[in-house]
Amino acid sequence: MLNDIIRSIRTSQRFLIASHESPDGDAIGSTLALTLALKKMGKDVVAFNVDGVPAHLSFLPESQSVTTCLAPDESFDVGFLLDAGELKRAGIPLQQHCDLLINIDHHPHSDFGDICYLDTEASATAVLIYRLLDAGHLPLDIDVAKALYVGVLDDTGSFRYSSANREAFELAGILVECGVDPWQIASSLYESFPGTRMRLLGLVLNTLDISACGRYASVSLKQEFLVQSGATSEESDGFVNYARAVKGVEIALFIKEQADGIYQVSFRSRGNIDVGTLARQLGGGGHHNAAGARIPAESLDVARSELYRHLDLLLN
Structure with missing residues (x-):
């Protein structure tokens, strides 16, 4: 599988x-x-994310180059x-833009693409990218190493x-041997939050x-909290872990109210409790x-009650 991907990289020029x-x-x-490694090979590369780079990750090299839109004919x-x-989580019809689609992932039920490199035992997709770079003797400098380290650290x-x-x-x-400074990365990720995030957390x-x-x-975020704190929705990243930190809690939820009446829920669980299937x-x-x-509901209370019903069934 890796050899097929490496061959595609070496014989192609334009990448998304x-x-x-x-x-x-x-x-x-x-x-x-992957973007940095391919650019160092002289490839033409566009990095894309429909929602862009979260502010707390903007310290990473090349983060400013990530685009949030593509031309229909690109x-x-x-x-x-x-x-x-x-x-579908790409947010756009990728197959319409690419002659060959390669899927690299460590999530289960992810077997799509013309080439699929999937390993659910890997701790992060960044691990799979490292395996690819290592197997193909592709560029791995300090900037690439920082990005990979953040991927492993986060997941x-x-x-x-x-x-x-x-x-x-x-x-x-x-x-770290490549030059990554763990303290610098940890400081950028966990000790550089704006005051608005802390007010929102309260x-x-x-x-x-x-x-x-x-x-x-569970903990919940109402739309009005964003107005009161002056924070953005993305500043709530990681809040689910505060519910998970309560002694005895095996499943934590973070329920986030969206502007359109949809509720986005993040699940975290311990041990053998499978929230992925739920x-x-x-x-x-x-x-x-x-x-x-994401679930539709008439109110936060209704969304919470429905989710709790599912959790009672799961735990029983």
């Missing part, structure tokens, strides 16, 4: 590198790492979709999640709701222990 909507550190890190020899889980929860396997730690060591934490059984908990039942997707979906 895309990842999923509402991107996280792995999506953006993987996108930028075409590419090869398109990569990274970390997406589903083709392993700073090496706290069960996905933090031996390969993740070994790759982190390799990237409002969201006031919504903490713990189930009677104590096994699941998210797919709700029209979303994700991993065994980290997933998300």
